[in-house]
Amino acid sequence: MSTLEVSPLAPSSGASGQPKTNDFSIQVGTVNGSGSQTANTVLLRTIFQMGIPVSGKNMFPSNIAGLPTWFTIRASQQGYIGRRKEIDFLVAMNPETAREDVMNLQPGAAVVYDEPLQLRALRDDLHFYPVPFDKLVAPVCPDAKLRKLVRNMIYDGVVAWLLSLEMAEVRNALVKQFGKRKAKAAELNWGAAQAGYDWAAQTLTKTDPYRAERMNATTGKVIIDGNAACALGAMFAGVTVVTWYPITPSSSLVESLIGYAKRYRHDPETGKATYAIVQAEDELASIGMALSAGWAGARSMTATAGPGISLMSEFIGLGYYAELPVVIFDIERVGPSTGLPTRTAQGDILTNAILSHGDTRHPMFFPCSPEECFSMSMEAFEFAEQFQTPVFVMSDLDLGMNSWMADPFPYPEKPIRRGKVLSAEDLEKLGSFARYKDVDGDGIGYRTLPGTKHQAAAYFTRGSGHNEKAQYTEREDDYIHNMERLAHKFETMRSHVPAPLVRINDRAKIGFVAVGTSDYAVRESCDQLRQEYDIETSYMRLRAYPFTPELKDFIQRHERIYVVEQNRDAQLLSLMRLEYEPELIAKLRSVRYFGGMPLDARTVTDEVVRQERK
Amino acid sequence: MSTLEVSPLAPSSGASGQPKTNDFSIQVGTVNGSGSQTANTVLLRTIFQMGIPVSGKNMFPSNIAGLPTWFTIRASQQGYIGRRKEIDFLVAMNPETAREDVMNLQPGAAVVYDEPLQLRALRDDLHFYPVPFDKLVAPVCPDAKLRKLVRNMIYDGVVAWLLSLEMAEVRNALVKQFGKRKAKAAELNWGAAQAGYDWAAQTLTKTDPYRAERMNATTGKVIIDGNAACALGAMFAGVTVVTWYPITPSSSLVESLIGYAKRYRHDPETGKATYAIVQAEDELASIGMALSAGWAGARSMTATAGPGISLMSEFIGLGYYAELPVVIFDIERVGPSTGLPTRTAQGDILTNAILSHGDTRHPMFFPCSPEECFSMSMEAFEFAEQFQTPVFVMSDLDLGMNSWMADPFPYPEKPIRRGKVLSAEDLEKLGSFARYKDVDGDGIGYRTLPGTKHQAAAYFTRGSGHNEKAQYTEREDDYIHNMERLAHKFETMRSHVPAPLVRINDRAKIGFVAVGTSDYAVRESCDQLRQEYDIETSYMRLRAYPFTPELKDFIQRHERIYVVEQNRDAQLLSLMRLEYEPELIAKLRSVRYFGGMPLDARTVTDEVVRQERK
Amino acid sequence: MSTTITPASKKVNRIGLEVLNYKGSKTTLCAGCGHNAISERIVECFYELGIEPWSVAKFSGIGCSSKSPAYFLGQSHGFNSVHGRMPAVATGAMLANRTLLGLGVTGDGDTASIGLGQFMHMVRRNVPLIYVIENNGVYGLTKGQFSATADVGSTLKTGAPNQLPPFDCCALALQWGATFVARSFSGDKKQLQSLLKAAIAHNGLTVIDVISPCVTFNDHDGSTKSYSYVKDHEEALHELDFVPFFEDISVEIKEGEVRDVALHDGSHLKIRKLAREYDPTDRMAALNALEQAEAKGEVLTGVLYVNTTRPNFIDVLNLVDQPLATLPESVVRPTRAALNEIMEELR
C-alpha cells in the first residue's frame, strides 16, 4: 500500500509559510514499555546540547506496559519551557492513538509516522512523512528481539534530518545516555539513528517550516527532574532518617536519594551508613517513624502523594500538637482517592494546610524548579527544626518526574542549624527547663533530645493535653494557653518562610498570583497578554504558606488579582480568603485547570481574557 | 474538730437577699469511680420530676477512676439549660479540689461539704453547711464495703432539704434509676437519702436564698443523652450495617444502639438479627466496611471522634469520588491529636468539610438537641442514599454524653426512600445504564446493587479515573467532566439539606449564627444582651453544610453577624469566607471558645459587648 | 484472512451462558504477567461451574493484581478500592448481602505489607470470601520495590538483596482462623482450577496464595518468585480433584489413598495423597510442613488446610437469611409501639 503514499506530501491547504526556527513542540506517541524513553531522551538532549532552551514531558498511563504514552518536547528560543498544547511536530508510532493524535493537530503541523498506519488519508492540511520503520530497522539490527527497542531510534534520525538537528550531538546524547559500560547498545542505537537520518535525507523532501539552529542558551546547565533535585537537597541538608512507602509520583525521589546516599553518605573507613532509609509497611508507619526520628533528634523526612497524605493525617496532627520536626515531600498527583496517579495537579494545598482533625495549621513550601527543589528542601529541614513542626514541600508530578533544564546547584554555604535544642551543658547552667514555655516570645519552646546525659533532660511527649512543663493536664486555661501559643508560633513563621518573588509592572492594573509549576504558564501568559491583547500584568509567585506581608501589598497594588492554580476548588485562593480583609478578597479572581496535564499558557491567557472582557 | 464548725454559718458579708426560686446551678465535686453518678442523676431527675427545666453536665477526666470529676445541674424556670459558669450551690466531696472549688465561687453561694475538709475557714462570704458524712452513713449502711457508694446519697438528702426538693420525687427517681430488679439497692440508697434529709432538717439552718418549687414545664418530656438519641434515630431509619471502633465520646452511641437493636431488631420467629453491628480492628476498617456495605445496598453507619476521623480520611475520599452512601457520626471532642478526650468542642467542622486529599466536599448535619439527634440521624441516612455520598452528623461530647430534657420523639411517618437504585425490572426496561451519567440534571447518577439478577446490572467501582459508564479512563475531558458533575451535585444539596432555624428581630442590627450545642449559650445570650445592654439580636441556627440561601439573606439583613463556635480557628466562619461575596464577609465577626467546657452564655455576651464597644 | 467461528465458541454451560459472559475487559497488564493467567483460570472456573455472574461480587485493593478484577467476570459487580484495605471492603459488602459470592483478588504488597493488619483480622473473623493473593514478592505497579513476602536473598533489578524474612500468608491464614488455605502457582492450570472450584464450594474464608511471577520486575534469577525458580522448586502436596455438587460423585470416588473432603454445598474435594501422608485438617501439621518446605527452599503447593466445621462470620453474627441490604421497611423499622415504650422508659 505504501505506493499510495508518495512523499513529499505537502498540505494542499495551510501553506507552510516562513521558517519557524527554535520554536516548536514535538510529540511522540508510543506505547509504554516499548522502550521509547531512550529515543525521546536522546532527542531532548540533542536539542539541549545545541544550546536551545528545551523541556520534555512524559504523559504516561498508570500501568506498566501496553498503554498509550506521549512524550512532548518543547524547544523555545524565548525560553518558554512550560507545556504548549499545540503540537507542531508529531511522531506517530502508536496505532491505537495515531488517528486521534493526527486529528488534534493544528493545520500546518508535521507528522512523521509508521507507514502502515496510512494516516495521510486523514487530512490534507498537514505535512506527512511516512517512514517504513520495519524495513529500515531490519538491516541495522540483525537480532530480531532487539528491533522493538532500536526501532525508536530511527525516528530520532528522521526527525534530526527534518529539524536539521546536529547528528554529532545525537551521538553525544546517546553516549551520555548509555555511559561507558553500555557502549555496544549505544553503537547499535547510533546505527539506527543514522539509518533513519540517511533514509530521510535520500527519500524525504522537507515541506514543513520547523527547524533547529544552534544557540548558546543552555551552556553550563544541567538536565534533571525535580525529585532527584529534592533528593540532592535532602542529602546536602544532612538528612539522616528517611522513611517512605512507594507511591507514584514520589517514589523516584527516595529512589534517587538511595542512589546518591550509597555513593556519598557512607563512612570511608568502615563503609557504614550515616543515614537510614527504610521502606515502611505503609504511610502510617513511614510518617510515624519519621516524626519520632525527628523527636529523637534526627533530620527526618518522608515522601508521598495524595493517598499517603490522607493516611498520615492522624500523625501529622500529633506532630503539630506535640511539636515534632519532620519534612514531608508531597509530590501531588490528580484527584481525590486514587484519581489519576500519573497526572499532575496542585490538589493538596488546602488539605495539607489544615491536615488532621481539630485546630491545626501547617507550613508549606512551593518549589517551582529543580533549583528550588534543591534549595527549598534544605530550607525545609532548617525550618522544621527551627519551628519544631511538620513542614510540607509541595511539588507535583510535572516538576518531580519530568526533565528540566537547570543551573547547576550552588553548594550550601550556610552551616546547618538544628533549632532550639538544649545540651547537657545548657541544662547544667539552667538547672531545669519547660518544654512548652514561650521563653523568647516567638512561640517556640526549647527541647532536649532523648539520650541527653542529664537528670533534668527528660520530658514527656504526648498528644494529649499538656502544660508548659509537658505535664498532663485537662485544665481549660492550660489548653487555651498552649493552643494560643501554637497559633502565635504560626504567625512567627510568616517572617521566616521563603519570600515570594514578584515582578511589579507599573502599568499593570491586574496581577497574577501562582505557586510551583503554574509559574511557567503564567510567565508565558504575561507575554501573550501583552503581545496579543496588550494587557499589562504584574506577577507574584508565592513560595510558601503561611503568606508573607508582601502578598497583601501586591493585592492592594492592583485592581484585580488572578490566582492561577491546578485544582478544581481554588485551594490557594481559598487560603487567601481565610485570612484577608474583604477589600482584598474582592480583588481575587480564579484561574483553575484540573485536567492533569501540565498547565499551559494558552489556557491561562484565554481564561484571563474571558474574565477581563466580562 | 467539727466543734469548730457550728452551723449555721451565714456569710458575714454578701447578704443572702430575696429568695432565688428555680434558678440555680448545683455543682458536685467528687472523684470519678466513686459512684456519685447515681446520686447526681437522682438529684437531676428529682428537679425534673418537679416540673422544673433542668440539665445535667458531667465534667469527667480521661481516666477510669481516682481523678476529679464535677457534675453540674442547672435548674432554670426560664428554660435556660445551657451551661452556667457561676455555681450557686457547691457539694464538695473531693478533698483534692474542694479548696479550689470553694475559692472559685461567687459571694453568696452555698457549700455543702464533708466536715473534715474544714472549708469554712477559707472564706466568710459563703453559706457553709458542713456534713458529717461518715457519721451519717454508718447506721444506714451496715455493710462497710458499700458505704463508699451509698455515702453520696446522703448529700442528695441534705440538698433536698436545703433546696426544698420533694422527697417523694427523690424516691421516684431512685426507683426509676434502679428499676424493679435492683429494689434492694434502691431501698439502701433511699435510707441514706432520708438520713441526710432528716439530719439536715434537725441540724441545719438554711441561710442561702436558693430553693426549688414545683412547676409543670417538664410534663411529658424525657431525659436522654444525644448519643442514645442518635442511636434511636439510626434504628428507626432502618440502619442495617453498623461498624465502629470504640472512642470517647462516641462509644456510647453504638453501645446504646446495640442495646436497642437487641430488643427491637431481631426476627420474632427465628430470633435472627436484621442488622449487623461489628466492632472493627480500627477506624480504617470500620469506615471501609461501612462504605462498602453502603455500596452493596445496606443502610450503613459508623461513629467516631477526631482521631478516627483522621484515620478515615483516605476512605472518605473514595466515598466522595466513587459516590458511596454512608453516615458518619462525629461526636466531637477537644483538640488536635488525642487532645482532651473527655472535653467538648466543635473542632472538626473545617476538617470534615474537605476531608481527604485532592478536591473534595462533604455534607454535614448539625443537631443541637436529642430531638434533632433523632430526626437528623434519620434524615442523614435518607440524604446519604439520595446523594450517594458520605454524610457527617456533627454532634459533640456535650450533646452526646450529657443528660438533656427532650420532647418524646415523634414516630417517623415518611416511608424510607433508598435513592436512585435500579432494579432488575428497571434494567429490563432500560436495557442498559451509565452509572455516572447525570440523567436528571441534579448531578446524581443511578446505581445498581451487587446481586441484582440482570446481565446489565454490573458496573465497576473504582477510586481511579472513570467515565460515565464507570469505565477506566485517564482522559482529561472525562476527568474534568466528572469532577464538575460532583461539584454540581454538591450544589444540588443546598436545596435538600435541613434548613436553618431563624429568629428575625426587626429592631436588631446584629445577628448571631451558630450550630449545634452553641445554641443554648446563644439563645441565653440574646436575652442577656437585651436585658443588660439592651442590644437587640436576630439569630440563625444553621443545621447543615452546604449552606442554604437563607444564610446569605440573613447576613444581608444585618449590619454585623457574630458567628459563635467552639474551636480556635473560626472553622464555621471559615466555610462562609470560602463562598461568600466580600460585602457579606465584611459583616462577619467571630466569637470563639475552645476550652473544652460546654459553652456558656456569659462568655458569648461578654465577647459580643467587647466587640460592639470597639 | 478472517477466522471461521469454531463450534467451541458457541458452547454454553449448565445455566446456558457462553464463556464470553464470564470474560472482562481487555487486560492492561504486561504480556506474560502471572496475574493474567490467574484471571483466565477464574473465567474458566466460573464458566464451567455455571455460576451466575451477577451473584458474584469482586473486590480488590490497589496494584497490578488489584486491577485484574476488571479483566474477568465483566457481568459481576466489582469494587477496586484502596491500597491494603480490601479485607474491610469485602467484609462490609458480605455483611450487607450474605447471598453474594465474594471473590477478592489482591497482591502481596496489598496483603502482607500495608494490608497485613486487615488481612489478619479478616482471617480471625473467617469472613465468607475467596481471597486470592497474586504473590510476586514485589510491588509491580510502583515498579518493583520489595513487598513483605519477598524471600531473604531475592534481589531487586538494581541488585539490592532483601534481608528481612518473608511473611507466609498461608501460615498466617491457617493459624489464625481461615478455614480453607492453599498455595498454588499461576503456571499450574490444573491445580489452580481445582483449588478455585473447591474454594467456590467452601463456606468460609478461603485464602489461596498464588505465586504469580512479575515478568517485568521480578522474573530474574535472583528472584525466588520467578518462573524458573518456582518451576524448579515446586512440590505439590497432592493431586487434587474437585467434584461439584451437581455431578454424580460415586463414579468419581477412588478407593485407597484418596481422601475425600465433603464441602458444605455437597460437593467434594478429593485429595490424592502422594508419598508422604498429609492430613489437611491438622493445623500444626500444616505449619510444620510449611516450615520444612521453606527450610528446603521448596514451594509447597496444594490444599494446606481445610476446616469445614468452624462457623463463618455471618453465622457468628446470627444474621437473617435474606440480604440485609434489601430488607423491607416493615422489618428494619421498629413499630410505633416500640418507640412509645422506649420513650416511656426515659420519662
Place this chain on the structure above:
Amino acid sequence: MSTTITPASKKVNRIGLEVLNYKGSKTTLCAGCGHNAISERIVECFYELGIEPWSVAKFSGIGCSSKSPAYFLGQSHGFNSVHGRMPAVATGAMLANRTLLGLGVTGDGDTASIGLGQFMHMVRRNVPLIYVIENNGVYGLTKGQFSATADVGSTLKTGAPNQLPPFDCCALALQWGATFVARSFSGDKKQLQSLLKAAIAHNGLTVIDVISPCVTFNDHDGSTKSYSYVKDHEEALHELDFVPFFEDISVEIKEGEVRDVALHDGSHLKIRKLAREYDPTDRMAALNALEQAEAKGEVLTGVLYVNTTRPNFIDVLNLVDQPLATLPESVVRPTRAALNEIMEELR
C-alpha cells in the same frame, strides 16, 4: 504522726542513684490495676541493674497501659504517641539514636487490634526494643470492650460473650522474627523481674506479653484474664534466674538441669528446667507448646523463645555506631567536590 525515714530509702545502686530516680509521677490508673504492678517491676529492675535513666527512651500508644510510662522512669524521655502505632514511633527513635535503650509499653488493644500490622512488621524487622504488652483482653480506657486477645467464651460485664479466637502475641512474635519472647503475669513479681532484666540485656526485639487483669472491666469470673483465672491456670515453663554482666557468673552457675543462655552483653539468663524438657531456641517447639497450653486452657509463662544470633534491624541497615541524630555536619553533608561531580554527570 510523721513517718521516720527508713534507711532503705537512702539506698543507692551501682551508679549511685536512689530508687526515687527511677520513679515516675503518681499513677492515675485504678487501684489494683495489673498495669501498676508492672510499672513497679520496671522501676525495680532499672534501679537494681543501675541503668542510667537518661539512656532510656519510653514509648507507648494510647490506652490505660499506654499511660503508664508516665508513672515510671521520670528521668527518661517518654513518648506517648497515637493508638496502635507505637511500633513505628519506637522504630523511628531507635533509627535516630541506636544507643538508646528502648522500652515500649502498650496494651492488647493497642497491639493486637488496631496495631497488629505495625506490631508484625516491627517483629519482622527485629527492632532493638523491649516491647511489653499489658494484656487484659479488653479496652480499659474506653470502658471494657473486647480486644483481639480476648479468649473465646470470656464475657463482657454486660454478659456478652466473645466468639472470635484470640491472637497470641507471643506466637506471632516468635514465629515472625522477634528474638526474645516471653509471657508472664502481672502478679508474678519474681518471674517478671528476671524477664525484664534479661530483656534489658538482650540485643534485638524482646516481646513480653504480661497478663495484666483489668480490675474494673475484666476481672470477673467470665474472664480468662482475671486474677483468679490466671492464678489457677498459670503454668510456669521454668524457673528463671538472671545474672547481669557485672556480676560474677561462676558462683551462680548450677550444674545439671540448668540451661544457661548467654546474652550479647555477657550477662546470663539461666533457665531451670521443670519436669518437661523445653528448649527455648526451637521455634516450632515453642509454637507447639503454646498450642497445647491453649488447648488445655493453661497460661504458659516464662521464656518461650530466645535467638541470640539474628542481627537486629540497626545492624541490618549497617548504620554507623554513633547516633545518627547527632552526627556532625562534616559527616552528614557531602563535600563541594561531590556536588560538582553530580552536576557534571547531569550536564
